[in-house]
Amino acid sequence: MSSYPEISTTESFIERVGLSIESDGLPRIAGRMLGFMVLNGGPLSFSELAEQLQVSRASVCTNARILSSLGVIERVSRPGDRQDYYQLAESPYARLISGYLERKRQMYVIVQDALRALSSDDDPARRQRLEEMASFYRVAIAHLQRLVEEMGASDAGKEVAPGAP
Numbered sequence: 001m002s003s004y005p006e007i008s009t010t011e012s013f014i015e016r017v018g019l020s021i022e023s024d025g026l027p028r029i030a031g032r033m034l035g036f037m038v039l040n041g042g043p044l045s046f047s048e049l050a051e052q053l054q055v056s057r058a059s060v061c062t063n064a065r066i067l068s069s070l071g072v073i074e075r076v077s078r079p080g081d082r083q084d085y086y087q088l089a090e091s092p093y094a095r096l097i098s099g100y101l102e103r104k105r106q107m108y109v110i111v112q113d114a115l116r117a118l119s120s121d122d123d124p125a126r127r128q129r130l131e132e133m134a135s136f137y138r139v140a141i142a143h144l145q146r147l148v149e150e151m152g153a154s155d156a157g158k159e160v161a162p163g164a165p
Contacts, residue, residue: 033064
C-alpha cells in the first residue's frame, strides 16, 4: 500500500495534459493551466489559477501569456474589478491549428526563398534536400488547411502565402 494520496480523475487529467503539452516543447504549467481551464472554463483570476494549480502567480502570468499568444485562452475583465481574468477562448483548438498552419506557411516561404537563391553551381544534394523540405511543407499545409476548414476556424478562407500550396 502506498503512502501517497490518491489522485482524482480531475487531477490526473490536468497532470496528463501538462505532460502532453510539455512534450510539444511548452512549459508543463501551461499544459496544466489548459487542462484546468478545459474542465472549468473560466473566467479565472491569476490568484484562483495559482491556488488551484499550486503554483506562483508569476508562473500563472508567464504561462497565461503563452496560452494567449497561441489563441487558446483570452483575457477578460469584470466591471469594477482591476484583476485580470482568463477563460478558454472560443474555438481554442481551431485557433491552435490555425496558428500552427501559419507557422508552416512561413517555413514554406523560407524554403522557397532558399531554393530560388540557389545557383546552378550549388551542390545538387543541397537542392534535393531543400526540395524534399518544400514537399513536406506543401503536403503539411494542404492537410492542415483541410483540418482548419473542417473545424470551422475563423481563418479558413485566409489567403495562402505567395508560393505556398
